[in-house]
Structures are given as C-alpha cells and as structure tokens.
Amino acid sequence: MRKLICEIFLRTRRKKTTADELNKLGYRTRKGALFSDTTVTRLLRDTTAKGERMANYTKTGDEGKRTVLKQKSEWVITKCPRIISEQMWNKVNYILDEQESRSSYAGRKSRYLLSGFVKCSCLKKMYVKRTKIYQCKDCRVKIAISDIEGMFWGFLSDCLSNIELSKINENSNSLLGKKQTLLEETKSEKAA
Numbered sequence: 705m706r707k708l709i710c711e712i713f714l715r716t717r718r719k720k721t722t723a724d725e726l727n728k729l730g731y732r733t734r735k736g737a738l739f740s741d742t743t744v745t746r747l748l749r750d751t752t753a754k755g756e757r758m759a760n761y762t763k764t765g766d767e768g769k770r771t772v773l774k775q776k777s778e779w780v781i782t783k784c785p786r787i788i789s790e791q792m793w794n795k796v797n798y799i800l801d802e803q804e805s806r807s808s809y810a811g812r813k814s815r816y817l818l819s820g821f822v823k824c825s826c827l828k829k830m831y832v833k834r835t836k837i838y839q840c841k842d843c844r845v846k847i848a849i850s851d852i853e854g855m856f857w858g859f860l861s862d863c864l865s866n867i868e869l870s871k872i873n874e875n876s877n878s879l880l881g882k883k884q885t886l887l888e889e890t891k892s893e894k895a896a
C-alpha cells in the first residue's frame with residue numbers, strides 16, 4: 705500500500721488527487737478514516753518506507769509550538785524492513801520539496817499588498833496576524849489591513865493626480881516653449 709501511494713503520487717504529482725484515488729479504490733487509514741492530503745504527505749515523507757526509522761530528530765520550536773528539525777548529528781536512525789526503493793523515496797520527496805518551496809514563495813509574494821513595507825514606530829517590520837491586522841511583534845501595536853491599504857490607495861491617487869495635473873503639464877509646456885523658440889530661431893535664420 706505504501707508503494708501504491710508513491711506510485712499514484714509519482715503519476716499524478718498531486719497530494720489531494722492521490723488521496724482521492726486511494727479513497728475511491730476503497731483504501732482507508734489505519735484508523736479507518738478517509739485519506740486526506742495531510743495523511744498522504746505524512747506517509748510519503750515517512751522514511752520507514754525506505755528502511756530507515758528516525759528517532760530524536762525533532763523538537764518543539766522556540767516561538768510557539770511548531771515542531772522543528774534538530775541538528776543532523778543528533779538524529780538516531782535505525783534500520784527497519786524496506787517497503788520501497790530508496791530511489792523511489794528520493795524521487796517522491798524531491799517533488800514534495802519542489803512543490804512546497806514553490807507554494808510558500810508564491811504565498812509570501814502575493815498574499816498582502818504591503819507585506820514587508822509596513823513598519824512600526826519602533827522601526828520594526830509589522831506582520832499580518834489573523835488575516836485582518838498588521839502587528840508589531842515587540843510593542844503589540846496594531847493597524848487594520850483595510851485602514852493601511854486605504855491610506856496607501858489615498859496616497860497613491862494623490863501622487864498620480866499631482867503628477868498628471870502640475871508636473872506633466874509644466875514639463876510639457878516648458879518643452880513646447882523651447883521648441884517654439886527653436887522654430888522661430890530657425891525660421892528667422894532661414895529668412896536671413
């Protein structure tokens with residue numbers, strides 16, 4: 705079954721599609737539940753399939769409770785029966801790495817208009833919390849995303865209308881003036 709999951713994933717390259725196919729074929733998890741993309745990912749990532757049982761390789765992160773990897777030197781790897789070839793495991797995990805790095809990059813890039821630009825009065829960058837506010841991690845200063853984006857659009861439209869009305873007119877008028885002078889000069893030179 706582990707091999708089948710890998711085969712479906714290598715064919716479809718989609719975690720969700722792999723889960724759907726397994727469910728359609730009548731497979732269920734050890735607890736008897738339907739497969740989800742999370743379950744599929746965990747099984748594809750699991751190294752026991754290639755005969756390596758990992759221990760002591762994660763710890764609780766400093767900030768919050770997210771699990772992070774320990775130093776490689778601390779990992780304890782013991783052998784166990786292999787279900788799929790190491791080559792197949794590597795191929796699957798290479799694809800997963802690629803997909804994850806691409807999606808997290810795309811997310812950072814496009815989710816919020818002013819990400820990375822909003823700064824607190826203490827000069828630290830402010831980050832989006834619970835999708836509605838930017839907040840400074842240190843001083844807890846907050847501003848609603850809708851407020852700061854509104855201010856930004858107001859500022860932007862001011863800039864655009866200023867450029868259009870005063871600057872561009874002024875510049876083209878002075879350019880026109882210079883060309884007219886040049887034209888007159890050329891005309892009088894020709895007449896002379």
Ligand SMILES: [Zn+2]
Pocket residue numbers: 824825826827828840841842843844845
């Ligand atoms: Zn601050």
